[in-house]
Amino acid sequence: MKTDALHAVRLARTDLKLLGRNYVALFNVMVLPLLFGFLYLQMTEDPTFVLSGMPGILLIFTAFLNLVNTFTARREELVLKRLRGGQSSAAAIFGGAGLGALAVFVFQVVLLIVLTNRYAGALPTNPVPMIVGGLLGVAVFALLAAAFSGITPSAEMAQLTPMPVLIVLMFAAPLAWPLDQMPAALEIVSRVLPVTPVMELMRAGYYGASLGEMSVYVATLLGWVAVSALLVKLFFRWDPRHN
C-alpha cells in the first residue's frame, strides 16, 4: 500500500514533468479551457456563476483529454507494459495518472478562485462540497480517460477519439445557464452527465446548497465512478493495439 502510494507520487511527478515538455498538451490543458471560459463569460451578466462552474470544464481538458493522450502514448511507447513488469501495480499506475491530473486541477481551481475574487468580488464560503466534487470528478474523468485510451489507436488519434464526448459535455454542461433555465430535454441530459454534479458542487461552495441537493450530486458522481471503472475493465489495454 505504502509502495503503491510512493509509486503513484513518482509516476505523477513524471507525468507532470513530461506534460511541461509537451507544448500541445500543455496548451490543451492550461489555455484552451480558459479560452472557452472567456467565451462563456461573454454570454452572461453573472461572471461568478460562470467562473464557479468552470472547474467542471477544466476537468474535461485536464483529466479527460490530457489523460486519454497520456495513457495512449504510454501504452504505445510500451511504458505501461514495462511498469507492470515487476515495478508498479495497476493501482499505482492509475493512481499516479489521477494524482498528476489532480495536481494540475487544484492549481487551476485556485487560480480560478483568485480570478473570481478579483473580477467578481466573490469568494467560496464552503470548501467541503468543492473538495468532494473535485476529487470525485478527477476520479471519474481519469477512469473515463483510461477507458477511452483503450479504443484510441495512437497518440495522434488521442486528440480525436474523445471529441464526441468533449462536445456533448461542453455544450450540455450548465456553464452559462442554470439547469432549470435549460430546455427540458437538455436539462435531463445535463443532469446525468458527469460534468454537471462537479459544477454544481463547485457552485455550492459559493452559493450554498441543501444537503439533499448535494447528496444527489455526490450519488451521481459515485454512480459515474462505478460506470467508469466498469468501462476501464472492458476497454483499457496494457498492450499496444497493433500487437
Next chain:
Amino acid sequence: MLEITGLRKQFPGGKVALDGVGFEVRPGELYGFVGANGAGKTTTMRIVMGVLLSDAGQVSWQGRPLDADTRKRIGYMPEERGLYQKMRVAEQIEYFGQLHGMSAAAARTATNDLLERLTLTERRNDAVEALSLGNQQRVQLAVALVHDPELLILDEPFSGLDPIAVEALSTVLQERARGGVPVLFSSHQLELVERLCDAVGIISAGRMVATGSVETLQAAAGRALKVVVRGAEPGWADGLPGELAVQGDRHVLVTSGGDDQEILRRAVKSGHVEHFGFERASLTEIFKEAVA
C-alpha cells in the same frame, strides 16, 4: 538460486506455449536461454516476472516462491523495451531506480556510474527519442541494473547492437555475475552465448530439450572429426560417413563416425592433408541437433 520447475502455460485458443519447462540459474552464473522465435523464452521470463500467470509449475528464489516484493529486487529487461521517449537519459534511469525504492541521491550516483560504464555520459541530457537504437538499448540495460538487482532477467539484451556495444554489455554482465548475481538472458546470437555463458538452456516448442553447462552439452554431443585435404582427387571420400564440402581446391570432410585411421590413410593418399583433428561441437551445432 533461481529455480524454475514444471512451468506450463496454455494460451486462449489452445496453443501450449510451455510444457513442463524447468531449469536452474545459480549465483554468479550467466545462463543463456536459447530457442527459435515462439519457442517459449519470453513467456517463461514473463512468468518469472509475474507479468503472466502459469497454469502449473513454480518459480522459486533462494528456495522460496518468488513473490511481488522479491520481484522488485530483480533487474528485468523486457522484450517490449518501453521507455519514456521524451524523457532525458539520466533522469529516466534515476526515475526507474527510484521506482525500485532507491533514494534520489543513491539513484543519481548509480546512474552516473552506469552512464560511465555504458559510455553514455555524453548523452545524459538527450531525450531517449534522439538516441540510436543501440544507445537506447544501453539505456534499457542501465534501467535494469540501476537498483543493483539480486537477479538479472534480460530478454534479448544484445539484439540490434553493434560489436562495440555487445562488448560493453558483455563486460557489464560478466562483472555482475562475478559479484554473485545470477544472470538469465535470452539470445539468438549463439556464438555470443557460447562465449559468455556458464550454462545454457535450449527450448523448443515449449519444452526444454537441453540444459547444462556448455562443456557438458558439448561432451554429450560428442566430437566431430574434421579433415582438410588440398588438391584431393574427386571421389576420395566416397563411402565415408559425414559431409564433404569443396572450397576451391580444398576438400573439407566433417564426420562423427567411421574409422579415423582409415579416413586419414585415404586423405593422405588423395592429396596434401592440411588439417586432421577432432573438434567439439559448437553451440550452433548442438542447437540445430537439439531442435531438429
